[in-house]
Amino acid sequence: MKETSYNPQLSRRKFISNLGCLTISFSLIGTDWAEAKPKIVEENLPGALRRQPRLDAWLEVLGDGRVRVLIGKMELGQGVRTAIAQVAAEELDLALNQIEVHLAETERTPNEGYTAGSGSMENTAMSVRYAAAFARQKLLEMAARRWQTESDQLTMANGVVSRKGKKQTLRFAQLLNGAQLEGEVKLPVKLKSPETYRYVGKAIPRTDIEQMVRAQALYVQDLRMPGMVHARVVRPPVYGSKLLSFDEQAFASKAPDLLKTVIDGTFLAVVAADEYQAVLARQSALEHARWSSATPLPEGQDLAQYIRGFPAKSQKVKEQGTTEALDQKDGKTVKASYFKPYQMHGSIGPSCGVALYKEGTLHVWSHSQGIYPFRDALAKMLGLEAEKVHVIGVPGSGCYGHNGADDAATDAALVAMAMPGTPIRLQWMREDEHAWEPYGSAMGMEAEARLDDTGKISHWRYSVWSDGHSNRPGGNPGNLLAAWHLDKPFPQPSMGYFGGGYRNSEPYYDIPNLKIDAHAFEGPLRVSSLRSLGAYANIFAIESLMDELAEKARQDPLDFRLAHSTDERAIAVMKKLGKMIENEKNGPNEGIGLAFSRYKNVASYCAVAAKVAVDKNSGEVKVLGLWAALDAGQVINLDGVINQTEGCLIQATSWTLKEEVGFGQQQISTRDWTSYPIMRYTEVPKVQVVVIDHPELEPLGAGEAAQAPTAAALVNAIYRASGKRIRNLPVKSVDEVG
């Protein structure tokens, strides 16, 4: 990586590491290698460590004996800082408060792509585990050399290496003599044995929650800099609409405190020293701008049908055996169609970016989930070298996928480029976020299955229609909203990553004959990654059909699923869920439904139950309780896993019962929380989560696992309570659908 001068911390680190080149010995002779057999055996280094094996890319020993861990991931409310600190402290024999976690920053932390897909434990925590364990080995070897003894004669605790039976001690910083750990992490690396864990697997409290209640400056929205001014972006009414004219004179007379108006094609932003004056200027600018009309959005259409009418790129996801038997009209086949609308991330805090263009370098503070791919896209858009764009990750409001974070930072950057030397804070207004964030795609599903004479599924056929599920920046300016609006625009690339559309489209059950097809369309609304991608809609369909099949087979829905499962971990979470709800009794018009999925079919196992009451007269659905049994492999932070899963249950319930992006011909119509309601306190059910820990296995990530099965558990419960099958989301009320 090219050395640059804009990052004093980076320069210092490089400078220190160049001071002295320590000899690295990989000799294992004399170490206590065999004392505890490592349970986790890797053939390769994990995650990003494989591509970036340099020890000093991940760890820095600080002068006061603490260790700074550098990760390319963002804090999104999932508690990644604490989990990473647990893993690093574990392997380095440090106290938790001796670890400092430095979040994503270009040219400073490893490039770990995006903080997404529940991958931070699987990839980042494992990279840190190996780097920290390797650092421990090296520090012991260095001390052994210094004292002319062997590593097994040494102990390590709280940043100090001691010689057994002697009073000699050395702190990490003394051992390194002002330098940093050097060299590359190489296998084999001896890891701590899970039986000895002090932190991993425990419910360690997050330290940032105290900072939150103390109102410390934690968020990008809280950044303040000398001379900082406030900007707002002025968007057209709808996609494709262009700025025809802007009466700048009339506008300026109405906005006397304006510092600057930035216009580039259809991109329009206003800047004021005072934030409220910027808000007023935005309102006034909207009145003085004339926009072209655009290709009308398909208002008033039945979207479930409409999305199947697009020309679609079709692909076979899986075919096994033959499925012609499904076409026999002998009453043994169950077939149903399902629909999930466009839904929002709906961050509570609108996206925000802070940018400063100074001495030829653009600094951008952003809550982007992927600072490097964002940096590359932004640099291309602005015609700057990537090295001249420095992106610093600062947490924002929870995003649950690709929201407006990158776009707001891009808007701020465009203003900053027009005002060199002045720090620009640009926060989106609520309607900017609601109307312009990339939504989770509308999806249609068609599922059919056939039972054999023993009541087992013999054939399964499934089709899913979906737009793409990732239009993240990915180094392509066309994925940045403002880039579409520039005088020299960057076109939006057609169809991002489609794989998310058929995520979990294959049932995780033993079915001898099956065929899965996926049809990719390009729909009318802007879309990208929303928590769990297509898994939510696919599992909604699959697990709804499983419920219908169980009924047809006259079997208990849990037993029916167990009868089609051979994976012991899947069976274990389903049985655990069964235990959790065994004493629940249904009152009149109440029902319990359940569903299961293994996220991505390779990650965490999760079974969910929902209990609902359906009002006989109004059809109103009240959720009384939600239960989840989860196996996410090795648990790093138990409370973190529970908190994430509780959040999944509640958020997915809100999606399922209430949420749908609405639009007219020339505007997204759901522009606030009144037109796009989400669940409130009086509607939120009680939740209970049980985690099955597997310390001997790898962690699988828990941030999304409960999202998918929740929808089906709810509609299956509604069926038990009311006799009505809901196949189109959102549920709203049973009567509205029925």
Added chain:
Amino acid sequence: MIKDVTLQVNGQTRTVRVDPATPLLYVLRNQLELNGPKYGCGIEVCGSCMVLMDGQAMPSCRIPVEEMTGREIVTLEGLTHSNGTLHPVQSAFVEEQAAQCGYCLNGMVIAAVALLKNNKKPDEAAIREGMDRNLCRCGTHTRMIKAIQRAADAS
């Protein structure tokens, strides 16, 4: 249109030179450099900008700052004792780990303090009712309910 407006914020008298029509939220965040109240919706629907006005939890995103003269405003910062000790509601949120992203937390703590002032031992239904104005997207409601119960039990 700029004029001096005098406010009582967190027990202190503060005079700011602003457009008197400026919503209180912007003055608290920018002129007074407080981080607690957050911009969320701008139309008094989500609760993330809440502050205590004469002890009642109120959104600050719309109300003009000039209307605040003579009223006692307490923000999230002002709940913490001057010696650094947390307010029982703040402590309870930490104890229950009642947050994920934490962006809504300001409004949640403020609303809970006001709720407990009016009803020292609320049952769960009263807590839900009292907190219904505040939105959370991470789904931490049930932890926050537990935190409020814990705070009620502690006082």
